[in-house]
Amino acid sequence: AQTVTQSQPEMSVQEAETVTLSCTYDTSESDYYLFWYKQPPSRQMILVIRQEAYKQQNATENRFSVNFQKAAKSFSLKISDSQLGDAAMYFCAYRQGGSQGNLIFGKGTKLSVKP
């Protein structure tokens, strides 16, 4: 069965600095998708970034980028120029290609941003 591991329960970053959240996953499949979701105190889960496994190029969305290492099964999230609004729980998620769409989530990393 596929699993997703986020080894950092909590992280802290200074405003305007850069932080990297780690995520590893375990799968024997070659076709899959990876996601990072953000959950602020409002509880609304918001998609931050997504990556298709067949794409070698790392996805980027404004200040958010990923380091996708397929062989190492690693999918870390880098947040540049951190802002107070980035404070949230961050969840890494995996979906097998051809599946019905169910995501398997990691346990989350709580990110604090210090002013």
Added chain:
Amino acid sequence: DVKVTQSSRYLVKRTGEKVFLECVQDMDHENMFWYRQDPGLGLRLIYFSYDVKMKEKGDIPEGYSVSREKKERFSLILESASTNQTSMYLCASSRPRGLSSPLHFGNGTRLTVT
């Protein structure tokens, strides 16, 4: 924008009560999901549905059932609520398999069973 609406933000029920959590999406998505979120455990899938009247068990279906009579609505039912079902419940929807389309979530229902 996709909107997924959960009928209650907070709910308090008594042990043994039958509880209905309602979820409606407005984007004609085929897939709908119910997750449970607990601190330190992340999100765990309870049930999902990929079509009207279709349902599949997730990782933790015990004590729950679901109903999908219309495409836009997916209900989670706690047949006899217990205190260990006190949790945050998140509904989500998405387009069908094979696409990289993400899940779109509702705002969650925080259920307390006393």
